Amino acid sequence: MIARIAAVVLFGAALGACSADSGPKEAGGTLVGAGAGALIGNAVGGAAGNSVVGTLAGAAIGGMIGNRIGAAMDDEDKRRAYAAQVQALESGPSGAPVAWRNPDSGRYGSVVPGPAYQSNGMNCRQFTHTIYIDGRPQTARGTACRNPDGTWQPV
DSSP: OHHHHHHHHHHHHHHHHHHOSSSOHHHHHHHHHHHHHHHHHHHHHHHTTOHHHHHHHHHHHHHHHHHHHGGGSOHHHHHHHHHHHHHHHHHOOTTOOEEEEOTTTOOEEEEEEEEEEEETTEEEEEEEEEEEETTEEEEEEEEEEEOTTSOEEEO
8 A cells, every 4th residue: 555655656746747847858757757667566566466666666667767758658658668678677588679569659669688697696687778759769778686576676
């Protein structure tokens, strides 16, 4: 229940940030991405019995994606992008893209994971996530490490 409240608060803050006149678009995008990621992560984590961890991981990954793309993606785009990112990090072969597409919005992209390596006792991977919005690529690069509970955390 606390995780759902936190997710709703994050989402509300994200929507409020979008309407603010001050601050860069990246900040609003980060909040929107974090809010959407938190909601998606909560749903995925809740189904697996660990909604708090799912919410936190979703917020972190969503914030990273949102920073680069802002509010140009709808919820379904974000859900598909997030799922592809988790799949790429978890089981994608190094250098092989994991594609996603939303036929309703026309947005699509791919996540290319790098080789896995150890850092502080955790499995980590670099990745590149390219999303096409109106035919223009938006690329985000990052690194994520796998927590002992199986979730991925951007570093």
